[in-house]
Amino acid sequence: MTEFKAGFVSIIGKPNAGKSTLMNLLVGEQLSIVTPKAQTTRHRIMGMINTPEMQIVYSDTPGMLEPKYALHEAMMNFVKVSLEDADLVLLVIAWDDTIEEYMIDRINRVKCPVVLILNKIDLAKKEESVEEKINFWKTKFTNIQQAIPVSAAKKKNVDKILPVVQSVLPVHPPYFPQDDLTDRSERFFAAEIIREKIFYNYGQEIPYSAEVVIESFKEAEDIIRVRAQIYVERDSQKGILIGKAGSSLKKVGIEARQDMESFFKKKIHLETHVKVADNWRKERFKLKQFGYLE
Known part of the structure; x- marks a missing residue:
């Protein structure tokens, strides 16, 4: 054997x-x-x-x-x-x-x-x-x-x-259940898809200052309802991210929803909001909240 x-x-x-x-x-x-x-x-x-x-x-x-x-x-x-x-x-x-x-x-x-x-x-x-x-x-x-x-x-x-x-590869029992594809949750991938769209749709400053947190991920038989909070470091960045009459954020939401539907193989209802978390990239407490530190 x-x-x-x-x-x-x-x-x-x-x-x-x-x-x-x-x-x-x-x-x-x-x-x-x-x-x-x-x-x-x-x-x-x-x-x-x-x-x-x-x-x-x-x-x-x-x-x-x-x-x-x-x-x-x-x-x-x-x-x-x-x-x-x-x-x-x-x-x-x-x-x-x-x-x-x-x-x-x-x-x-x-x-x-x-x-x-x-x-x-x-x-x-x-x-x-x-x-x-x-x-x-x-x-x-x-x-x-x-x-x-x-x-x-x-x-x-x-x-x-x-x-x-x-x-x-060494001789070793499996580390994870053999039907697993990844160690990450569905919420994680939903956040990453939104973050990817931010990288594509904005210049140098916004993508690196933005973090996405999924506040709600509710799955029903025919739809997943996702509520996402996008954090930036300054009020000026919030205005840029949202765009005139919400146009920029709407574009990110549409593109993210389309990719989520492809990824999760289910209809997606996506709700996005933007908040300011001052200098979150430099503060350990906020990094812990966002899952970067234990």
Whole structure:
């Protein structure tokens, strides 16, 4: 009888390296929100692959950065815990990435196997060599055991990752029930869908100052009724988020409702409101309220 294998695979990289796109492809579901802006992911999001012989628990994490305030510190703690849990690290580096020394030092201290995922190879110019790029990163990261060049956006070579993951999984009982897809709640994904629409619809300031809390999530047979509170840090941001006669907030609501209906496979009634939570990104009490700190 084949022994059951289970393990944690941490997906690590800089903001905008394409980690979340890769995570969604590996799991086969849209679990992590994806936008063109950096630092979209704020939490550790687990996505699971279950078969009769194995359980792979992938972790998408916030992009690695040097913390500037309390929210960043909380985000980097999610990365730290993910690295501590990992049986394998997928280090995602985009083709044109530059990597700071703090990140090199942190990855070089990882004890488990590290696989370099060189992403966005579709951006390579004709005179540029994938092999040379991989060899360059191998001189920086001393514990890379294997490298896989991919283009997550174009779904190129992503299928080569699973056999590598399977080869390092330890013999272990499943960590989660085998019909689970993720460790996150429906409320979490509803909030993330709204937050994704805020990232798409506003400039640089609003998305990073906004947080979404689902105050009510009531599911009936034919509809889910969702009440969401969107927090920003200043009154001026509240006005921008709402827009003239509520037009901007209405657009976010329509787009979020459409995506929620696709995600939850059910009709959605979405109600959104906006409040100010002064400097919430810098205050630990508010970060605890919003689920970033225990």
